[in-house]
Amino acid sequence: MSQMNRQPIAIISDRADPAAEVVNQDVGGQNVYVRNVGETLAKLGWQVDMFTRKVHPDDAKIVQHSPHCRTIRLSAGPEEFIPKNDLFAYMPQFLEAFLKFQSKEGTNYPLVHTNYWLSGWVGLQLQELRNIQLVHTYHSLGIVKYQAAGYQPPIGETRLAIEKQILEQANCVVATSPQEQEALRKLVSETGEIRVISGGTDISNFRLLSKTEARLKLGFNPTERIVLYVGRFDPSKGLETLLQAGANCQARSQGNFRLVIAGGEDPDLEGDREEERIRILAQELELTENILFTGRLAHDILPFYYAAADVCVVPSYYEPFGLVAIEAMACGTPVVASNVGGLKFTVIPEETGLLVPPHDIAGFAAAIDRVLTDDVWARKMRKQASLRVRQNFSWAWVAGQLSDLYRCLLAKSIMNEQLWHLHLPKSTNASHVEVSATES
Ligand code: UDP
Known part of the structure; x- marks a missing residue:
């Protein structure tokens, strides 16, 4: 990909700000994953915009990490920390803010990678509104988490239903381990595309020391x-x-x-x-x-x-x-x-x-x-x-795998568009596309 025509992609991580310092109390694995994946994808040639919810009035609206990678903090509800189990109510506002930002900037993101079920819900709405390729990473699966904890919070039912819908409707779900893939298949849904691409680490920082x-x-x-x-x-x-x-x-x-x-x-x-x-x-x-x-x-x-x-x-x-x-x-x-x-x-x-x-x-x-x-x-x-x-488990390896997945999905989507113009059946899956093309 040349510098001039980089493909823009959106990574949504509403509840985990990729620009937050890891020493902050509310920072965990999802923040680290999104930040590193985003920055490494930019090094591989993508134009990466990472979207999160603004949780403090003093936080910058936009943080530029590198020339082609930035975090955009959208206002959705009060600009304060909200526990994740109470966040769902603010997701329609988040979606609205995302769409507003997109039209203001005149950018169209043909591929959106969502993280955690709340962002996944936003991705599902975007999929209804536009022709996007939706990729999702769960980071935590309600059904497994509630089983391990022996407790399901009031939002649990909604979360489980949305997690199922994401697996069945996203263009691809990224499981970070074969174990997560198995749990998704056995406990969430038998349908939907899953690709195993692990998490990673910064091997230049985490290294052998005396x-x-x-x-x-x-x-x-x-x-x-x-x-x-x-x-x-x-x-x-x-x-x-x-x-x-x-x-x-x-x-x-x-x-x-x-x-x-x-x-x-x-x-x-x-x-x-x-x-x-x-x-x-x-x-x-x-x-x-x-x-x-x-x-x-x-x-x-x-x-x-x-x-x-x-x-x-x-x-x-x-x-x-x-x-x-x-x-x-x-x-x-x-x-x-x-x-x-x-x-x-x-x-x-x-x-x-x-x-x-x-x-x-x-x-x-x-x-x-x-x-x-x-x-x-x-x-x-x-x-x-x-x-x-x-x-x-280097980020370069992880982002390389994601990059291949994105390219493949975008190529399929272009093929679908072309078939649509030829008035052929539209498909979300390459094997179906081939069948449709031959059948015609
Ligand atoms: N972490 C950190 N400082 C701490 C504790 C944790 O930077 O004092 C980081 C840790 O290095 C890792 C992340 O928080 O990158 C935790 O990720 P993990 O996937 O292990 O757990 P999660 O928070 O997702 O449950």
């Missing part, structure tokens, strides 16, 4: 056994399993043990003070002396935390992909993770870490101990883990 130097930089004890958690404080992340397992490991390690918890409160948990609950649990388990709460960390310092740790633990009850696991592995840190969702895809047991059933406290304690006490194996895993990420 453990000794990382500990020196962070002021950590050079000989202590360090177990790291990175992520939002959300009950589905399984922090209490880690604390209970950590208490077992600590008892066996004669004090030579530290649990480092990086992350912070998730503002979506209205009133549910998860951080407070975790701190109280740490006191009850007599872990206070051996635990360090760092607060949220930025991506420039995080690689040093991963490198300083002997093991990174991802004890989630539900994890569609799990960027933290690949960030840790990229830095050469073995991962002990729950045997759920995308973690079953990214972590290779015995080679890059270990998988344990979620909630299994004794299982986590044993797995953590194994990694902490077998230095030779841990060193081998260090190399294998970083190689696995460099080979399979």
